[in-house]
Amino acid sequence: MSSVRVLVGTRKGAFILSADGARTDWRVDGPLFSGWEIYHVTGSPAHPDRLWASQSTGWFGQQVQRSDDGGATWAPVGNEFAYAGAVGDHQWYDGTPRPWDFTRVWHFEPSPTDPDFVWAGVEDAALFSSADGGATWRESRGLRDCRGEDWMPGAGGLGLHTIVLDPADPQRMFVAISAAGVFRTDDGGTTWRPVNRGLHSGHLPDQDAEIGHCVHRIAMHPSRPSTLFMQKHWDVMRTDDAGENWYEISGDLPTDFGFPVQVHAHEPETVYVVPITSDEFHVPPEGRLRVYRSRTGGTEWEPLTAGLPQRDCYVNVLRDAMAVDSLDSCGVYFGTTGGQVYASRDSGDTWEAVVRDLPAVLSVEVQTLP
Amino acid sequence: MNPHAADARPARDARVRVVLPGHLCVLADVDGELTLPAAEPVTIGSVLDAVEEAYPVLRGAIRDHGEGARRPYVRYFACEQDFSFDPPETRLPDAVAGGAEPFLIVAAIAGG
Numbered sequence: 001m002s003s004v005r006v007l008v009g010t011r012k013g014a015f016i017l018s019a020d021g022a023r024t025d026w027r028v029d030g031p032l033f034s035g036w037e038i039y040h041v042t043g044s045p046a047h048p049d050r051l052w053a054s055q056s057t058g059w060f061g062q063q064v065q066r067s068d069d070g071g072a073t074w075a076p077v078g079n080e081f082a083y084a085g086a087v088g089d090h091q092w093y094d095g096t097p098r099p100w101d102f103t104r105v106w107h108f109e110p111s112p113t114d115p116d117f118v119w120a121g122v123e124d125a126a127l128f129s130s131a132d133g134g135a136t137w138r139e140s141r142g143l144r145d146c147r148g149e150d151w152m153p154g155a156g157g158l159g160l161h162t163i164v165l166d167p168a169d170p171q172r173m174f175v176a177i178s179a180a181g182v183f184r185t186d187d188g189g190t191t192w193r194p195v196n197r198g199l200h201s202g203h204l205p206d207q208d209a210e211i212g213h214c215v216h217r218i219a220m221h222p223s224r225p226s227t228l229f230m231q232k233h234w235d236v237m238r239t240d241d242a243g244e245n246w247y248e249i250s251g252d253l254p255t256d257f258g259f260p261v262q263v264h265a266h267e268p269e270t271v272y273v274v275p276i277t278s279d280e281f282h283v284p285p286e287g288r289l290r291v292y293r294s295r296t297g298g299t300e301w302e303p304l305t306a307g308l309p310q311r312d313c314y315v316n317v318l319r320d321a322m323a324v325d326s327l328d329s330c331g332v333y334f335g336t337t338g339g340q341v342y343a344s345r346d347s348g349d350t351w352e353a354v355v356r357d358l359p360a361v362l363s364v365e366v367q368t369l370p
Numbered sequence: 371m372n373p374h375a376a377d378a379r380p381a382r383d384a385r386v387r388v389v390l391p392g393h394l395c396v397l398a399d400v401d402g403e404l405t406l407p408a409a410e411p412v413t414i415g416s417v418l419d420a421v422e423e424a425y426p427v428l429r430g431a432i433r434d435h436g437e438g439a440r441r442p443y444v445r446y447f448a449c450e451q452d453f454s455f456d457p458p459e460t461r462l463p464d465a466v467a468g469g470a471e472p473f474l475i476v477a478a479i480a481g482g
Contacts, residue, residue, distance in 0.1 A: 033396065034396055035396055035398075036396065055397075055408060057393055058443060059391070059441065059443040059478070060397070060432070061431055061434075061475045062440065063397060063427070063430075063431070079429075079430050079435075080435045082435065082436070099438070139450055184429070321470075
């Protein structure tokens with residue numbers, strides 16, 4: 001019988017939630033790495049018991065932890081992320097140049113075929129990879145050649161937070177960087193170019209600029225690799241030509257501000273977002289926690305409320321804190337800054353809290369196991 | 371002249387005691403104080419070298435990988451003195467070199 005493993009990174013440690021395919025009885029294991037901030041935990045599609053965790057603190061920096069037994073035991077691997085060549089400068093908040101300075105790994109994206117290969121998106125924004133199981137890390141410097149000197153951090157830092165691999169073309173991938181935008185490579189990460197045409201951002205002097213857009217998250221359905229969905233600082237967007245042109249699909253959402261966006265595992269036109277009031281008040285409108293689902297690829301959205309708090313709820317759902325499993329019917333999961341992890345086993349129609357009182361949730365990933 | 375500056379005496383091993391902050395105990399999977407051999411003369415650098423030699427996982431967590439600079443929110447105390455801003459070749463008190471007092475690696479107060 002199939003089972004699911006939900007990997008949760010929080011402000012204070014990681015947790016692993018597991019259940020069989022019925023997804024009714026959950027086991028909660030953790031905290032792992034007690035006291036450490038865990039930006040991301042994820043698993044290798046090629047070796048599902050190989051897990052990666054990004055462990056950091058403001059005091060002691062970054063550690064990369066790896067498990068080869070599904071999270072039962074962990075061991076640190078390499079943690080040296082040296083920028084390639086001359087470090088160079090990017091803009092600081094006041095517009096002055098500031099040297100690139102590594103802080104942490106925001107996101108891992110393991111290879112779908114090679115258990116020893118994993119991509120890492122880091123702050124200050126850059127893309128690294130390891131081909132030796134995490135022992136050593138190498139920067140794909142070509143990304144920062146896309147006017148990296150003009151990138152400026154957002155309030156959350158200059159983080160490379162999203163890595164999307166094209167399952168149809170191993171040479172193509174997309175990354176998204178806070179306050180810089182989306183970038184694409186067609187040669188496996190050697191050269192890159194910005195793909196932000198169609199994005200409009202009121203905080204930019206040139207609202208249609210090539211870079212500088214605050215992209216919060218992008219998502220792709222594996223059967224439609226040229227279609228991507230985006231939750232931007234404001235606006236929910238879509239492209240059908242691999243980022244060459246984006247168009248807005250916010251439609252009848254109560255607010256088009258938010259962080260996560262996800263695509264249903266079996267329905268490439270079914271998309272999920274969690275609207276948040278505004279950029280200055282990161283809480284659900286009217287204190288009602290609602291996931292919004294579109295079954296038409298955007299523009300028409302329906303609120304999903306069953307099992308979610310509909311009063312006095314003032315939590316946020318961060319960019320990496322929503323995921324789907326691949327069971328039938330599709331399971332949808334998200335974690336909140338209030339420490340709840342909600343799960344739906346019917347594509348979002350109904351929800352229940354798997355666990356309610358974790359530290360603030362930073363990331364949620366799901367593994368569907370045979 | 372800095373009275374703690376390292377001299378050129380022949381190197382030999384001393385046994386030093388080191389106290390790690392809680393986060394690093396979790397990371398290194400240790401419980402309580404460490405006792406380690408450290409090359410003499412016992413300096414800030416030689417003690418940190420000894421810690422990293424015994425616990426490679428701590429490389430990068432106390433000093434950065436590049437220049438070996440102390441991470442900003444890490445502090446070094448010994449014998450009620452703050453050695454955080456002293457250079458790595460600074461010689462530590464005899465009480466630390468002799469194992470009577472520990473070298474304290476401390477996480478500075480820095481919010482939640």
